[in-house]
Amino acid sequence: MLRSRFPRSAAVLVVAVVLVSLLVPSVALASTLKLSGSTTVQPLGQQWANAYRKLYPSTSIVVAGGGSSVGFKDAAAGRVDIGMSSREIKSSDPSGLKMIPVARDAVAVCVNPASPVKKLTQAQVKGIFTGQITNWKQLGGPNKGIVLVGRTGSSGTYEFFKESFLDMKRQSSRTKTYVSNGMVRSAVARNKYAIGYVSIAFLNRSIRGLTIDGVSPTKANALSGTYKHARYLFLISKGEPAGEAAKFVNFVLGSAGQAISAREYLRVK
Amino acid sequence: MPGKSRAVVIGVVTVAVAAVLAVPALGNDLMCALRATPGAGTYGSDVALQPSVTTETVTGDKFDIQTYEFASQTWVKYGEGLTVEDTGTIDPQYIMIDDSMTYPAIFRTVFLPKSSKNTTAAVSDPIVVLMQRNAKSAVAITAPKVASRNKSYSISATVKPDSGIGKIAMRIKGPGGKVVRSTTLSTDEFGYAASTFRVTKAGRYRIEMRWIGNRFGAASAIAVASVTVR
Numbered sequence: 001m002l003r004s005r006f007p008r009s010a011a012v013l014v015v016a017v018v019l020v021s022l023l024v025p026s027v028a029l030a031s032t033l034k035l036s037g038s039t040t041v042q043p044l045g046q047q048w049a050n051a052y053r054k055l056y057p058s059t060s061i062v063v064a065g066g067g068s069s070v071g072f073k074d075a076a077a078g079r080v081d082i083g084m085s086s087r088e089i090k091s092s093d094p095s096g097l098k099m100i101p102v103a104r105d106a107v108a109v110c111v112n113p114a115s116p117v118k119k120l121t122q123a124q125v126k127g128i129f130t131g132q133i134t135n136w137k138q139l140g141g142p143n144k145g146i147v148l149v150g151r152t153g154s155s156g157t158y159e160f161f162k163e164s165f166l167d168m169k170r171q172s173s174r175t176k177t178y179v180s181n182g183m184v185r186s187a188v189a190r191n192k193y194a195i196g197y198v199s200i201a202f203l204n205r206s207i208r209g210l211t212i213d214g215v216s217p218t219k220a221n222a223l224s225g226t227y228k229h230a231r232y233l234f235l236i237s238k239g240e241p242a243g244e245a246a247k248f249v250n251f252v253l254g255s256a257g258q259a260i261s262a263r264e265y266l267r268v269k
Numbered sequence: 270m271p272g273k274s275r276a277v278v279i280g281v282v283t284v285a286v287a288a289v290l291a292v293p294a295l296g297n298d299l300m301c302a303l304r305a306t307p308g309a310g311t312y313g314s315d316v317a318l319q320p321s322v323t324t325e326t327v328t329g330d331k332f333d334i335q336t337y338e339f340a341s342q343t344w345v346k347y348g349e350g351l352t353v354e355d356t357g358t359i360d361p362q363y364i365m366i367d368d369s370m371t372y373p374a375i376f377r378t379v380f381l382p383k384s385s386k387n388t389t390a391a392v393s394d395p396i397v398v399l400m401q402r403n404a405k406s407a408v409a410i411t412a413p414k415v416a417s418r419n420k421s422y423s424i425s426a427t428v429k430p431d432s433g434i435g436k437i438a439m440r441i442k443g444p445g446g447k448v449v450r451s452t453t454l455s456t457d458e459f460g461y462a463a464s465t466f467r468v469t470k471a472g473r474y475r476i477e478m479r480w481i482g483n484r485f486g487a488a489s490a491i492a493v494a495s496v497t498v499r
Contacts, residue, residue, distance in 0.1 A: 039349070151349075152348060152349060152350065152351050152352075152362050153351055153352035153353070153354050153360070154331065154348075154349035154350045154351060154352045155348075155349045156349070170354045170355070173355075173358065173360055175360075176315070176363050177351075177360060177361075177362055177363060178362070178363050178364070178365065179334075179347065179348030179349070179362060179363075179364060180348065180369070182367075182369070183363070183364065183365045183367070183369075186313065186365055186367065186458060187315070187363075187365065189459060190313060190459075206457075206458075206459060
């Protein structure tokens with residue numbers, strides 16, 4: 001009988017290792033996703049990332065700002081997996097990028113429900129918020145000063161409002177600026193002489209969204225383009241998204257991701 | 270040196286040293302501050318957060334506002350901050366005393382000058398914003414004075430002063446004082462709650478409502494409205 005050169009202790013060790021590897025669940029290799037770009041999309045990106053990580057805890061996601069232009073450049077250079085943008089691509093942006101609309105943003109001008117003013121033109125809105133029109137009687141309302149309510153200078157909602165309504169002029173320094181859409185809505189609801197602007201998803205019975213140039217700020221009008229003070233928010237990919245990036249984009253466009261979009265913006269699916 | 274003169278010299282030197290130490294450092298050290306006006310408020314009231322800095326601001330400079338998060342014991346960014354749009358002008362940011370914060374709330378500001386590519390140049394001392402609870406509350410009921418049997422009517426309640434989201438206990442008593450309905454209504458952020466009134470028997474009904482109270486406002490006494498049903 002041949003004697004085994006393999007010591008019994010080593011054989012026991014090998015068997016033990018095999019058994020342990022069968023019993024211990026395999027650990028998925030951690031993956032990392034990097035996003036950068038629009039500061040308007042950034043908070044939304046962070047909310048998507050937080051929800052995505054609950055489903056896929058081994059994925060680490062970093063969401064940075066820097067602005068839409070940074071999102072285009074970083075995506076093109078491969079510094080990030082996904083860029084974020086609150087504007088359409090321009091000819092000066094890098095080529096070879098895929099724009100994926102993930103939410104729609106629209107800004108509504110709102111007044112207190114007790115206000116007799118129900119419609120304005122864009123020119124009137126500009127006149128009001130740049131301080132040229134200061135009394136409601138100039139708009140057919142009561143002889144009372146107009147109380148301006150808006151967002152702080154770094155806000156994406158303010159940036160879009162400035163671009164869409166004010167021809168890039170800054171809002172009057174008399175504007176009381178708040179940190180959130182919710183506070184702007186609350187401030188307008190509490191003062192019958194107030195006028196403000198909020199993301200369209202924040203319109204409810206406590207304030208009235210004004211018809212602008214004959215078009216009401218409804219979700220349907222914002223999605224169809226009839227209400228022109230609206231824009232898409234995008235994720236940007238260098239070519240077709242692949243791997244973890246593709247999985248993340250699918251999540252954002254799915255029901256859970258779009259429910260997150262609908263909290264402060266409008267969904268696209 | 271005689272004792273009395275020595276004491277005088279020591280006293281003068283001590284005062285001079287204290288005065289020097291009290292003077293803010295000169296040179297290139299920037300200092301910024303944050304002021305809250307007023308420092309306390311009731312639910313729904315405004316507080317202006319006004320940053321300032323010991324240098325002239327230019328267009329593009331930023332002030333981040335941060336709040337202290339007790340759970341994680343870290344400073345977190347509050348809102349998107351302020352961007353200077355006109356050189357030399359720093360507009361305040363307003364916050365509202367509402368459900369979005371716990372109180373006392375602690376804030377500070379971080380100055381990010383454009384010239385340094387928005388890197389931190391100065392951080393203010395923290396300030397505190399307090400919430401003042403409404404010590405007394407009342408409920409105002411809106412209901413029809415006369416109603417028809419088997420028909421639905423809107424009834425509503427408004428809590429004054431407004432204390433935001435909470436509960437109102439409602440009880441409806443019918444002829445003879447028998448309770449025909451007992452429920453709780455939820456108020457919205459403006460202290461408003463609505464329900465319906467519909468009964469099948471004629472008689473005099475009594476609608477009783479009481480605000481249960483929350484962190485922003487004390488509970489109220491029972492408010493009553495009468496409805497005659499024909």
